[in-house]
Amino acid sequence: MKPAPFAYKKVRSLDEAVALLGEKDARLLAGGQSLIATLNMRLSSPSLLIDINGLDGLSNISEKGGAVEIGALARHAQAERSDVIAKHAPLIARAMPHIGHPAIRNRGTLGGSIAFADPAAELPACLLALDGEVDATGPKGKRTIKAQDFFRGLFETALAPQEVLTAIRVPAADKGARVGFAELARRHGDYAIVGLAASARADGKGLSNVRLAYFGVGNTPVRAKKAEAALASGSIDAAVAALDLDPNDDVMATARLKKHLAGVLLRRVAKQLLEAGS
């Protein structure tokens, strides 16, 4: 199938992108790895594509003031190879190889992935697990949105229709930071059936500030708060028993199987969190 006809404009400034987003049925084009597929299948038919790939200053990855900032146009492959991400954002480093295949990671952007908000995607769950935030610019200027307020529903975010996501930020990992990541997919590179991104603080021989963000189990990335509390109290078995998830059946698996797999992943990730130097 071919896409419905659309106009195309490559913008040279953020202001121009914001202004054009005011036009009826306009849509931003970043890496195109999700958008073009939806156009080809005629799941969406925007009248105007606003290509933001030429915008300067939106693809930097840096560590500053205890935070890692990733520009919206940073490609997945760029993050995968980044020393800054490897050293200061190890959870994102662990997740990157699971995102699609190399050709997809060469074009797909981190901003596109967060803005698209696929509930089975890795990066939204990482952002939530790390208590990160999103910068967006619209007609009223720039604002910052916490991850917990950003993912609103199925493919739905807190971005207003005329806002461009410009960067994401996560706390830089220090010595006491622990992270864990695991997912189950039919084939490596497929979207996950169920996945888990987690962060915590080392606390003696145990953990505190545990954040478990599941993906593939709901309309958004989902925190398992009762399991977080049980894991912080020291028991992996109790955490699995407390798993407070309510997935639906989908094309990949039944709800029952997803709940079972969520427990399997929790055991794997809990071990990673408890390992020194994880």
Ligand SMILES: Cc1cc2nc3c(=O)[nH]c(=O)nc-3n(C[C@H](O)[C@H](O)[C@H](O)COP(=O)(O)OP(=O)(O)OC[C@H]3O[C@@H](n4cnc5c(N)ncnc54)[C@H](O)[C@@H]3O)c2cc1C
């Ligand atoms: C075969 C295949 C397998 C894949 N597997 C995975 C996977 O396992 N895990 C995974 O997470 N992803 C997967 N993806 C998707 C991939 O990660 C995409 O790159 C990503 O979801 C979207 O990023 P993009 O830059 O390509 O965005 P685009 O496709 O260009 O845009 C996606 C949506 O986000 C909007 N958008 C883009 N950038 C911005 C911005 N800066 N501000 C506001 N809105 C914006 C667009 O308007 C559009 O609605 C897969 C894709 C394919 C084709």
